[in-house]
Amino acid sequence: MAENTEQTDWAALVFRVRDHQDKAAFAMLFKHFAPRVKGFLMKSGAGETLAEECAQDVMATLWQKAGQFDPARASVATWVFTIARNRRIDALRKARRPEPEELTWGPEPEPDQGDALDAQNDTERLGAAMARLPEKQRELIERAYYGDLSHSEIAAETGLPLGTIKSRIRLALERLRHQMDVKASQG
Amino acid sequence: MSIQHHLNNDLLMAYAVGELPEALNLVIATHVSLCDECRARLESYDALGGAVVEHGYAAVADGSLDACLARISGLGQEQPRKAMSRQTKSVFPAPLMDYVGGGLETVKWRPIGMGAKQVILRTADTDASVRLLYIPGGAAMPDHGHNGLELTLVLQGAFRDEGQRFARGDIEVADASVEHTPVAEEGSVCICLAATQGKLKFNSLLPRLAQPFLRI
Structure with a gap:
């Protein structure tokens, strides 16, 4: 199905879930992301049963929080990662991880199309860049995300083009703050 | 008043993957709440997490989708903020x-x-702790050495350390090799959130005796 088309617009499917509680759109998201979340959790040390259960939890959270997905700042895969990471922390009783204060105005009503497109393509671009890394380096990155390294073993120098992603997010945040200031001065 | 002193990438990535003690997580989450630069860097490490998740695969159980669909039909959706x-x-x-x-x-x-x-703020940590500090203007932070990492985030006022100024939102990251004495700026109270990993060791006898009582 959609899996084999050139590229599925995952963000559009999340919007259909958000705006129309569209179960067909949810099913397509589930087919793609649930096995990936399960794989991630198993590599993070969860047994099969726990990973299955938590993958379903993660997908149910995606349904509930679809309104909080911000396409200008993250791809759907990135957003799913953050939900899966938090579920893993709970499930494996890792140290509680308080979250930064939410930007209280939430996602932009009309996100910048260019930013949103770039963000949605990040996952693929980073995946391709990772595939080009020496195997040892790639393995170290994966192990870090699977929670397999202590924080003193984590090397943030990944050799990946994270700087461009950072710059884009930085601009999106600036734009949000600016819009917020305009709103505040009007009302 | 822009933030001059930021978190390093190692800490941001360790926070992104969820491998830090709770005490450090709290200071990092608080700094990122105030600092768009670090928020953007943090979210770029989340993006890398997205690529890692995308890469893995484990077939879900038969009937998994149906079970999940049944679950969500009973669930509301949170309103967008x-x-x-x-x-x-x-x-x-x-x-x-x-x-x-x-x-x-x-x-x-x-x-x-x-x-x-x-x-002291309560966390479930055994080898890290986090506390709020109230330092009168012109006074030095309680003098201590430490065995591990130390994060000090300014919330109000400012302090100076090693010739540098730290004001609201600025974070000082120090490790065991650094002997330093932050001093609150004259004139106003400095309020900081400070986390340390490893037990503190005080440089003078009295505080060392008091340590168990103060739970530092």
Whole structure:
């Protein structure tokens, strides 16, 4: 199905879930992301049963929080990662991880199309860049995300083009703050 | 008043993957609440997490989708947040407010000498701790060495250390090799959130005796 088309617009499917509680759109998201979340959790040390259960939890959270997905700042895969990471922390009783204060105005009503497109393509671009890394380096990155390294073993120098992603997010945040200031001065 | 002193990438990535003690997580979450630069860097490490998740695969059980569909049909959706004024006008950003159980005015300070006060925030950590510090203008932070990492985030006022100035939102990252003495700027009280990993070791005898009682 959609899996084999050139590229599925995952963000559009999340919007259909958000705006129309569209179960067909949810099913397509589930087919793609649930096995990936399960794989991630198993590599993070969860047994099969726990990973299955938590993958379903993660997908149910995606349904509930679809309104909080911000396409200008993250791809759907990135957003799913953050939900899966938090579920893993709970499930494996890792140290509680308080979250930064939410930007209280939430996602932009009309996100910048260019930013949103770039963000949605990040996952693929980073995946391709990772595939080009020496195997040892790639393995170290994966192990870090699977929670397999202590924080003193984590090397943030990944050799990946994270700087461009950072710059884009930085601009999106600036734009949000600016819009917020305009709103505040009007009302 | 832009932030001059940021978190390093190692800490941001360790926070992104969820491998830090709770005490450090709290200080990082509080700094990121105030600092767009670090928020953007943090979210770029989340993006890398997205690529890692995308890469893995484990077939789900038969009937998994149906089970999940059944579950969500009973679930509502959270309303997207509406634009509203920022809460960060408060001295404590949201994650810190959660731990304190209120704003600055609700803190139950305990004196630790020389006019300085502190309160330890409860975490489940065994080898890390986090506390709020109240340092009168012109006074030095309680003098201590430490075995591990130390993060000090300014919430109000400013301190100087090693010729540099740290004001609201600035974070000083120090490790065991650094002997340093932050001093609060003259004129106003400096309030900081400080986390340490590893037990503190005090440089003078008296505080060392007092350590068990103060739970530093």
